[in-house]
Amino acid sequence: MTEKTALTLSINGHAHAINVEARRTLADAIREDCGQTGTHIGCEHGICGACTVIVNGEPVRSCLMFAVQAEGKKIRTVEGLADGDTLHVMQQAFMDHHGLQCGFCTPGFLMLAVGVLEREPNISDDDLLDVLSSNLCRCTGYQNIIKAVRAAAEQMRGK
Amino acid sequence: MKPAPFVRHVPRTLQQALAMLSQLAGQDGRILAGGQSLVPIMAFRLAKPAHLIDINEIAGLDRLDSDGTALTIGARVRHAAFHGPAVDNPLAALLSYVARHIAHYPIRMRGTFCGSLAHADPASEWCLTAATLGATMIAKSQRGEREIAAADFFEGIMSTALAEDELLAEVRLPLLAADAKFGFNEFSRRAGDFAMASSLVTYRVADGKISEARIGVGGAESSPRRIEEAESALNGQPPGDPAFRAAALAASDAVDPLEDHQTNAEYRRDLVRAVVRRALEHSLT
Numbered sequence: 001m002t003e004k005t006a007l008t009l010s011i012n013g014h015a016h017a018i019n020v021e022a023r024r025t026l027a028d029a030i031r032e033d034c035g036q037t038g039t040h041i042g043c044e045h046g047i048c049g050a051c052t053v054i055v056n057g058e059p060v061r062s063c064l065m066f067a068v069q070a071e072g073k074k075i076r077t078v079e080g081l082a083d084g085d086t087l088h089v090m091q092q093a094f095m096d097h098h099g100l101q102c103g104f105c106t107p108g109f110l111m112l113a114v115g116v117l118e119r120e121p122n123i124s125d126d127d128l129l130d131v132l133s134s135n136l137c138r139c140t141g142y143q144n145i146i147k148a149v150r151a152a153a154e155q156m157r158g159k
Numbered sequence: 160m161k162p163a164p165f166v167r168h169v170p171r172t173l174q175q176a177l178a179m180l181s182q183l184a185g186q187d188g189r190i191l192a193g194g195q196s197l198v199p200i201m202a203f204r205l206a207k208p209a210h211l212i213d214i215n216e217i218a219g220l221d222r223l224d225s226d227g228t229a230l231t232i233g234a235r236v237r238h239a240a241f242h243g244p245a246v247d248n249p250l251a252a253l254l255s256y257v258a259r260h261i262a263h264y265p266i267r268m269r270g271t272f273c274g275s276l277a278h279a280d281p282a283s284e285w286c287l288t289a290a291t292l293g294a295t296m297i298a299k300s301q302r303g304e305r306e307i308a309a310a311d312f313f314e315g316i317m318s319t320a321l322a323e324d325e326l327l328a329e330v331r332l333p334l335l336a337a338d339a340k341f342g343f344n345e346f347s348r349r350a351g352d353f354a355m356a357s358s359l360v361t362y363r364v365a366d367g368k369i370s371e372a373r374i375g376v377g378g379a380e381s382s383p384r385r386i387e388e389a390e391s392a393l394n395g396q397p398p399g400d401p402a403f404r405a406a407a408l409a410a411s412d413a414v415d416p417l418e419d420h421q422t423n424a425e426y427r428r429d430l431v432r433a434v435v436r437r438a439l440e441h442s443l444t
Contacts, residue, residue, distance in 0.1 A: 002164040002165070002166060003166075021164060022164075022165055022166065022167035022211070023161065023162040023163065023164050023165055023201075025161075025162075025198075028161075043160075044160035044161075044202050045160065045198075045199035045202045045203065046195060046198070046199050046266065049263070049265065052265055058239075058265075058268040058269075059264065059265045059268065060265050060268050060269050061195075061265050061266065061269075063198075063202070064194055064195055064198045064199065064266075064269065065194065065198075065269070066167070066194075066198075068167055069213065069215060112264070112265065115265075116264060127259075130259070130264075130350065131263075131264045133263065133350040133351060134263035134264050134265055134266075134351065
């Protein structure tokens with residue numbers, strides 16, 4: 001075993017003091033060390049996008065970052081989207097448009113879509129479709145995911 | 160699917176990084192930049208580096224500027240830096256178009272231009288770009304600094320001219336002429352997947368005829384390269400279907416295609432013909 005490093009991760013505004021090996025991925029640290037299990041882990045090699053979180057405003061694959069690299073950065077996960085009992089417009093749109101079936105890929109899609117639309121609110125529809133090709137849904141419910149994200153994008157632009 | 164243990168080193172300056180690399184390269188030490196290729200390989204345990212030198216905290220390696228003749232790209236510049244115009248030159252539109260074919264948006268937030276070149280995957284869009292445009296690689300080590308021409312840099316599948324103690328600190332991409340045309344096309348079975356063949360072309364038109372043609376092919380051979388036979392077929396001809404088809408055919412005849420269990424040489428040769436023709440057609444849009 002290699003040495004563990006003490007560090008603090010800031011997740012949705014809460015500080016989590018943890019001790020991890022350098023090889024601990026951010027995805028594993030978020031789930032196992034910080035107990036935030038809303039972030040899902042699918043492929044663990046950057047293909048499926050289930051583990052997508054927002055780090056310093058950028059949607060990234062948390063399985064392709066090491067936890068030690070995220071110290072001092074602002075991490076946002078699916079647990080931080082809702083405001084109390086009020087769902088984020090993206091979450092509400094996924095409900096309204098039946099954008100989820102089994103729900104496993106949903107946290108990744110939510111963080112991907114929110115992360116990109118916050119950065120590029122006026123992204124073209126073609127580019128938005130290309131962005132959504134980043135993540136996999138093995139229920140293959142893509143059409144409703146696209147509907148949900150388009151609807152939420154409209155609302156986010158209107159704000 | 161968990162990476163093997165390693166020791167992480169976090170240099171704050173380039174000099175520290177080079178000193179660490181000099182000391183650790185012989186002990187299976189490697190550079191960690193964006194990690195979007197290295198970390199998956201580590202997850203599969205195809206790579207088990209004992210030491211990783213994480214260059215993400217080094218100020219100054221995020222340099223992205225032009226001196227009027229070339230665009231200098233530092234080792235920490237991410238793919239996403241090219242989504243918008245990176246320089247006031249037609250090169251910006253080329254880089255932006257090509258960047259959108261690299262993996263997916265979240266990968267482009269982290270992965271780096273220089274890391275992609277140092278990794279030297281034959282299917283890499285940036286390796287194709289560097290080979291086609293004639294990039295100059297700036298390799299730095301404690302022993303000093305040297306320039307490596309793109310044509311001498313790629314030595315095979317995931318193999319480059321970099322010595323183990325050298326860091327690819329910067330890459331210089333020559334700017335394009337103001338009237339330069341470019342076209343790009345790649346074929347892959349899924350959006351964002353590795354290209355099975357790709358092509359980047361640039362040229363100018365004088366008196367209705369093509370000059371200074373550059374035709375690069377990637378994903379088809381062990382390294383991307385310019386295809387002289389195809390460039391000769393294009394230079395001096397008016398831009399249009401007959402010249403484009405002739406150049407595409409010349410390119411497909413000239414390549415020595417990689418084969419794998421899904422793709423035989425004949426199929427890949429055919430893909431080369433298709434992507435070169437489509438890249439040339441794209442240059443007219």
